[in-house]
Amino acid sequence: MKRVNQSVNKPIRKKDAMALVTGKPVYTQDIAPKDCLVVKVLRSPHAHARIRAINTQPALKIPGIACVLTYKDVPDKRFTLAGQTFPEPSPYDRLILDETLRFIGDAVAIVAGENEKVVEKALKRIKVDYEVLEPVLDFRKALDNKVIIHPEESWKSLVNVGADQKRNLCAHGEDRYGDADAIIRDCAWTIEQTYHTKANQQVTMETFRTFTYQDAFGRLTCVSSTQIPFHARRILSNALDLPKSQIRVIKPRIGGGFGSKQTVISEIYPALVTLKTGKPAMIIYTRQESQIASSPRHEMEVTVRLGADEAGIIKGIDMQVLSNTGAYGEHGPTTVVLTGHKSIPLYGKAQAYRFGYDVVYTNKMSSGAYRGYGATQGIFALESAVNELAAKMNMDPVRIREINMVDKGDVMPAYFGETLSSCALSRCMKKAKEMMGWDEKYPCIDLGNGKVRSLGVAMAMQGSGIAGVDTAAVSIKVNDDGFYSMAIGAADMGTGCDTILAQIAADCLNCSVDDIIVSGVDTDFSPYDTGSYASSTTYVTGMAVVKTCEKLIEKIKQEGAKRLDDNIAAVDFDGDRVYLINTDASISLKALGNQAMCGNNTPLFTTASFSSPVSPPPFIVGMAEVEIDKETGAVDLIRYVAVVDCGTVINPNLARVQTEGGIAQGIGMALYEDIVYTEDGRNASNSLMQYKIPTRLDVGDIQVDFESSYEPTGPFGAKSIGELVISTPPPAIANAVYNGMHVQIRELPITAEKIVNGMTADEKSSGIR
């Protein structure tokens, strides 16, 4: 079949665009039954406490209250809330409601009632006698602390991740290639620094929310703003001690994910209420709850040691990580793996590396998955260290990357031994330089009015799906009149993957993207997909689409050949019709679709599944131009340039928006977003009033371009883009600040005060804040 390129690499509108911009009611709260019980959670005021006694009677007495549930009402089987392929590496350390509370905000009781006012009233009437315990709040003091956060015997780890709950250790790992110590020791130039990143919040505009009900067959249906419908089904089954066959999860339009909804945050509460009462129930997290009891990025302290030779070739890399997983271990053992393994491979000339980590429990909110998933923290540390090394050597930080960066064909020992099959990183660097005017403006220009303008650079990598694990299945059927219905299990969280996958299918099937109806996700009907995370939808689900289309075309040809009284070898399909190669006699797809409804024994339907043994990395170069007030240290981000290698760009508009959006989040992490805890362990960054995500005045002018390599294992040569794009701003902006003020900020966010302090600090200071 000769392919006509109508869709791939075209800036096609998202299929749901017009519905969204005209405000149609397509989100979870909009489609919930009107008589849903309102569900709210009573939350612990103590960072570490045990419930001595809990009296729910005064709350139950309030008219309109349907139920008040405590730890006595839930199954005593621990589970994890992490959305991961089974067996999950995250520990089974959760109960729906626990007798022990492990962070301020931890769930104490669940209340359901007719309306918000009576439920709020009931929450206040529940009497709890807490035995307040000593909390562990400093992640640097958590390991082997005398206070044990998970002493319970029922704590479980299904996979050996080096955990030891009695030491507050959620995971431990070390791996190496060659002898990094020896290599670094012999290097002409070395650097060793420690960097600190915070538990940044994803801040989806739509907070966490779920409604549940029992269907006509008594099965529990859960409609939720989730990225992981199939994992959610398993997790609900574990949590509620209910067979999976009795649970159905449906994902409508959702208002953002970024990884926050790769953990089952809100679903368990209304689900339990529906089970207990038989009634529909809905929980809508407030913004405050979404800030204090959700699944933010893992706080990490990363120490990097680098050694380079006289010419600046980085020979040895040593990275040690301390990661704070908070009160529970979701995504703790896994995020940290990327910290080293999706940063170190950027440096293709390194002869040795050493990577080690400890993931510890603390009595703070449990961390989870956030775009980048550990790589972002590693990139901040490694790219900052490389920049500091370059400065020490008096070398342009662009130059040090030009001579060290990984290239196509390189075997990457630090990337699970994979060989790099596609890479345009050097072209990305070249183009970024041009777009930024790097050579003319590096390192900085004094504007003469008390301000300087300076530049900074960083590069990043990510993966495309989890190799050998992420699995996607797709089904496509031909309808009467010849249009296609494609069922996917990947969760579109606004990114437009529904559209992207339709574009891929359209070019495989030689039809218009409008001829493909995409539906997802309902665990009763959709083919299995691990879900939207790990940058897997374009690459893994996309290849599943390609495979499914190939199978379907064979079926179409088969059916067409039958109708043309010949065999499959004699025909071809051009997207509109099946035709005999020799005579050109044909039957249209429309006719085939219609005829399939009458006297037919062969459905024009097929399904295929795909998993990749590799996870080809996409790459990005980011450059920041800042203007700094020399007296106050105030930083104004003027411009951010980024050039991306995501392989073939399936949809230029959507790829551009992904990049701009990810960069804006990275800018927030670099400059504005801080997580501040009080001394007793309360998260004070508990609203949008305190936690400042960038407004449109805060991101400067973001300019994006693409340099595409061709990834042979990806659909039409594509890799991924979803997570990659968040990681360059923190180190690039830190580099720009250094180049302007000679102050290296090693703890995020970069603030004017830290810059002023850096200017006045002793030069010998180690820079640890």
Next chain:
Amino acid sequence: MIIHLYLNDKELKQEIADDMLLLDFLRDNQCYSVKGGCETSNCGLCTVLVEDKPVLSCSTLAARVDGKHVVTLEGLQEEASELGAFLADQGADQCGFCSPGLVISILAMKKELDHPSDEEIKEYLAGNLCRCTGYMSQLRGIKQYFSECRFHSPSQSEGSTEK
């Protein structure tokens, strides 16, 4: 109390709790485009028009719109489609949760400002947060929209095509 108002040009009389928020009142009256995104008046998702001015419906008491004209996106479908198409052509709709509040604000801006510069557009919309797009595609869509529509300005002569 009983309030009497015009919601999307339809006259409405309703009994409400005195401290009902306009946001909840609107959603109760099937205006599902209006979203709540925070409790601290920061995000702009809940923006609606009251007497043509953009306000935060989460921070406005329904009682205060007694006798007034309130407009949500449900009452501006044609305008929203027209403007929305420009946003959609940039891929700027993404998750869409901030879109209704943003579209309302852009339509209000069009009435208030005459040929705004990039800086003026950004400042007018500073109270409309978005986490998906990084704002650049929204600006591109808005500029395209403004370049192809007429501004209502008494100082502008008919037929002028200044872009």
Next chain:
Amino acid sequence: MANINKIVKVNSLTEAYELNQKRSNVVLGGFMWLKMGNRSFQNAIDLSKLGLDQIEETGDAFSIGCMCTLRDLELHAGLNQAFKGGIREAVHHIIGVQFRNGATVGGSIYGRYGFSDVLTCFMALNTTVELYKAGIMPLTEFAELKYDNDILLRIHIKKDQRRLSYQSQRLSKTDFPLITVAVSKKDDCFYIAVGARPAKARLLVKPGCTLNKNSLEEDIIDFSNWAADQFNYGSNMRGSEDYRRHLAAVYIKRGIKELL
């Protein structure tokens, strides 16, 4: 969220004042701050019917009704002309247009919040407040009073040829300020208000100041440092005491230089 049992749209100031004598009642401003509290009120007093939402300009003063919005302030041509855009500079950072369309000047001033740009800015001008019971008093005096049951009706700013410079610094462009500095000058008298210390604005008046266009940089810096030292500072989530003091000195200096 705050609970309100009944909203009373009063027909007269007398009615408003009488209702406000009870602790369980409250005067409604823009409702932004009130909403975020947890208190329960019996009656919320709505002044919307009393025509207090206008800015009146006469030959020698502006009278700003308490129900004017921050957006009204921002867009008022007369105010911005009189103070060369200083008033607009003080408010245009505040969250967003839709927020400023709801927040009232009365609510801002009555609240006497530490972070208030409006309070700092007005304090450097010749500003008096008009209260229902206590009558007219200087803003500086009002700022030091405790909350009581009086009602703020209007804010009066005299046109006395004062020139104004407003400076502030924020972590992100629409965040609370780390520091607010309003400097104004009339003849050789400087009025310097510093707020968001994080405490609320206070005023320093320096008559007979000899600084002028030809003054040495060091002299301006010395004066600014001295002025900054006349205020107290503290630390909070957004900044430390030392840094605030450092910023105050810098912005006072810049304000002065702008006005010289």
